[in-house]
Amino acid sequence: MEMIVNTVRILEHDQAKEHMFGDDKSLKENVALALINPENLKGLKLTSNSNIKISSQFGSVILKIIEDENVPIGIINIPVSIWANQLTGVENDQLIYKNLKVKVEPSNDPVLDFEDLILKIKPN
Amino acid sequence: MDRVTCTGCSLLCDDIIIRTDGLYIDEIIGACLKGKERFDQITAKNRIINPFIRKNGELEKVSWDEAFEKVLTIMKTSSKPLLYGFSNSSCEAQLKGIRLAKKIDGFIDSNSTICQGKTLNISRDSGMTLTTISEIINNVDTLILWGLNAAESIPRLLNKTLFTRGKFRMTGREIKTLIIVDPVKSSSFGVMGPRDLALFIEPNRDLELIKILKDECCTADSIPSGGGAGLDESDIRRMLQHLQGAENAVIFVGQGILTTQGNENALKELLELIELVNIQQKKGRISLVMVGGHYNMAGFDHVALTETGKNQNLQFKNNQIIKSNDTIISKIKNEDFDYTIIVGTDPISHLPHQLSSKLASKPIILIDNRKSGISQLADVVLPTAITGIECAGLAYRLDQVPIELKKLVNPPNNVPSDEELLDQIIERLSKK
Amino acid sequence: MAFALALLKGDEKIDDCPPLLEAKYKKNYDILKEMLGEEEGQKKELRIDVDTELCDGCGICVTVCPVNARYCPSSLSGKAPDYPPESHQLFQVKNGKCELLHLEYCRRLEAGGRERECRVCESYCPRDAVTIDYQ
Numbered sequence: 001m002e003m004i005v006n007t008v009r010i011l012e013h014d015q016a017k018e019h020m021f022g023d024d025k026s027l028k029e030n031v032a033l034a035l036i037n038p039e040n041l042k043g044l045k046l047t048s049n050s051n052i053k054i055s056s057q058f059g060s061v062i063l064k065i066i067e068d069e070n071v072p073i074g075i076i077n078i079p080v081s082i083w084a085n086q087l088t089g090v091e092n093d094q095l096i097y098k099n100l101k102v103k104v105e106p107s108n109d110p111v112l113d114f115e116d117l118i119l120k121i122k123p124n
Numbered sequence: 125m126d127r128v129t130c131t132g133c134s135l136l137c138d139d140i141i142i143r144t145d146g147l148y149i150d151e152i153i154g155a156c157l158k159g160k161e162r163f164d165q166i167t168a169k170n171r172i173i174n175p176f177i178r179k180n181g182e183l184e185k186v187s188w189d190e191a192f193e194k195v196l197t198i199m200k201t202s203s204k205p206l207l208y209g210f211s212n213s214s215c216e217a218q219l220k221g222i223r224l225a226k227k228i229d230g231f232i233d234s235n236s237t238i239c240q241g242k243t244l245n246i247s248r249d250s251g252m253t254l255t256t257i258s259e260i261i262n263n264v265d266t267l268i269l270w271g272l273n274a275a276e277s278i279p280r281l282l283n284k285t286l287f288t289r290g291k292f293r294m295t296g297r298e299i300k301t302l303i304i305v306d307p308v309k310s311s312s313f314g315v316m317g318p319r320d321l322a323l324f325i326e327p328n329r330d331l332e333l334i335k336i337l338k339d340e341c342c343t344a345d346s347i348p349s350g351g352g353a354g355l356d357e358s359d360i361r362r363m364l365q366h367l368q369g370a371e372n373a374v375i376f377v378g379q380g381i382l383t384t385q386g387n388e389n390a391l392k393e394l395l396e397l398i399e400l401v402n403i404q405q406k407k408g409r410i411s412l413v414m415v416g417g418h419y420n421m422a423g424f425d426h427v428a429l430t431e432t433g434k435n436q437n438l439q440f441k442n443n444q445i446i447k448s449n450d451t452i453i454s455k456i457k458n459e460d461f462d463y464t465i466i467v468g469t470d471p472i473s474h475l476p477h478q479l480s481s482k483l484a485s486k487p488i489i490l491i492d493n494r495k496s497g498i499s500q501l502a503d504v505v506l507p508t509a510i511t512g513i514e515c516a517g518l519a520y521r522l523d524q525v526p527i528e529l530k531k532l533v534n535p536p537n538n539v540p541s542d543e544e545l546l547d548q549i550i551e552r553l554s555k556k
Numbered sequence: 557m558a559f560a561l562a563l564l565k566g567d568e569k570i571d572d573c574p575p576l577l578e579a580k581y582k583k584n585y586d587i588l589k590e591m592l593g594e595e596e597g598q599k600k601e602l603r604i605d606v607d608t609e610l611c612d613g614c615g616i617c618v619t620v621c622p623v624n625a626r627y628c629p630s631s632l633s634g635k636a637p638d639y640p641p642e643s644h645q646l647f648q649v650k651n652g653k654c655e656l657l658h659l660e661y662c663r664r665l666e667a668g669g670r671e672r673e674c675r676v677c678e679s680y681c682p683r684d685a686v687t688i689d690y691q
Contacts, residue, residue: 004327006307006308006327008273008276008308008310009273009276009277009417010276011157011158011276011279011612015470015473015496015497016470016473016496017161019168019169019170019494019495019496019497020161020164020165020168020169020170020494021161021164021168021169022169023169058476058477058478059477059478070308070309070310071308071309072307072308072309072324075307075308075327077308080473080474081473082472082473082477082480082497085472085473085474085475085476085477085480086477088476088477089476089477089478090453090457090476090478090479093451093453093454093457094453095238095453095475095476096476097476098327098379098380099327099328114497118472118497118500118501120477120481121472121477121480121481121484121501122481122484122485122501125638125639137636139634139635139636140636141636141638141639151650151651152650152651152652153636153639153648153649153650154615154636154637154649155613155636155649155652156612156613156614156615156649156652157611157612157613157652157653158612158652159613159652160613160651160652161652261633261634275612275614275682275683279612279613279614280613280614280615280634282614282616282682283614283615283616283618283619283634284634285634287616287619287620287634287680288619288632288633288634289625289632289633290633296620296632297620297680311682311683312682313682314681314682314683314684315616315680315682
């Protein structure tokens, strides 16, 4: 199914804050999230707290779903983070991180850890 | 008790009261959660107070001399450095950064380039009407948030601008109108009242709305009966009435309008719309405020303009600034660099994955007060003091007003400020 | 207004207001009876709760509270009130979260006879972190 992703700033879901006060576990739990309208979840036959695979033209990522009725239908809000940036990219030398067209599907795979994503960026 | 300035965001609130013993800050009165977290950085888990070098894949604590040796070695064996960050540093540090870039034939840019710096560039043709926070408190009767979720990025902004009773707006909230243009019902909508206007514009259609408003501005013809950009005709009409009828309006622009696919001209058209209304108006005026997250995002533009005549994308060669069509994005994308110096920011958390990978493929020198995503990839990590808390400096607020930041506590381990550290690097380079 | 507040606190009952017993106000009388139900006349205390999980320290409650405004006039222009707090100051933002200091001076309870059904802190909080209740 096609939807639109926006990377957003949310005070409670902040990567820098987790680096300061949390640990890798809380970082993943509080930041690797996809906020979706409950109506969309019904259509996708998904529930809050299950995982979703989101793919854009630049990459894909698995995130945990959080239901949020303030997010409009058809849109996914993702907190700015290393997870969100698996989907963002560059086009014509401009950063694309809002109104990103994506495909979504349910997933049984786990959300990757912060360390896994760092390894993806630079395999040791 | 003395008031201090908070460096949690670009609002730079200067009414904060703290209780401190010179080493720690025990109580913070007046600062919002974002500000409190900034003060908490002194004792955060990821605070660094020693230099590190990556050896055999792991970061190892080293002496300052060894760290500087490593930095100089990287510099001497490379020729195309990239310098990025600086929005969390004082203006003095930003200036040193530019001078360092000049010395090493570097390309330097700040976080502003992917944020409010865009607005500055676009305003070259249309001009821009600015305002200050005091003017907003005392005079403004209409506030517009365009693509900005103020409640999340700058928690005290709405408090200070919408709810305050200024000299000429003594009835405060009752006399002020809030208009929010955003596709999502963000937490900022929580302050909406009955006389306010919520415009749930469809994603990517800001340009369409602005064009309709521009057309209507000069004539009194009717707006398309079906509305536009996902909005009703009546809502667009109300927006136009507010724009034309406001005595003193201010538009806060955020990421929502700065970055949209196929919508790049939206900001340019918005600036033109504002100037159009201002020319037409005999009594009222509309101003613009560019909103950035980091507390000194506006500073780099000012410092760079004063020092070099250019506000971003500074490419140096043979001690001079040269013409360049490159941006930090194109430089990284095209791998047109052989090492990077990152100052006070974590590119891993805000740059796309493909760019982070390219950064990681070359040596990285990190100058910051804490570990983060980028420190996992850096080859050298140099610790610094937290500006505005452990060292003094100048910063520019989001309304372009310069604010002096004071030193409140001593930095742990006597770590240098960004300015001092960059100075030391320049000095050591000059010696060799 | 004072009677309305007294009803909520349980200090008075609906029948204590002679005009309400008149035929032309029967509809209002019935509505009030339904609203208060069995709790009519039960002594209650005013509570103003700030949910610290939701609060982000924006300080809007500090600025809009009429009691704060009267005793800490600098808050009218958005400036954080002095510390230690004024004797009558109701709200303060400490360590990033809002704190209620002196509930007894809330305008709902004590305003020299000019008590008001004031709810500005509750209605203007953007995160619905403030709740006014009688328990």
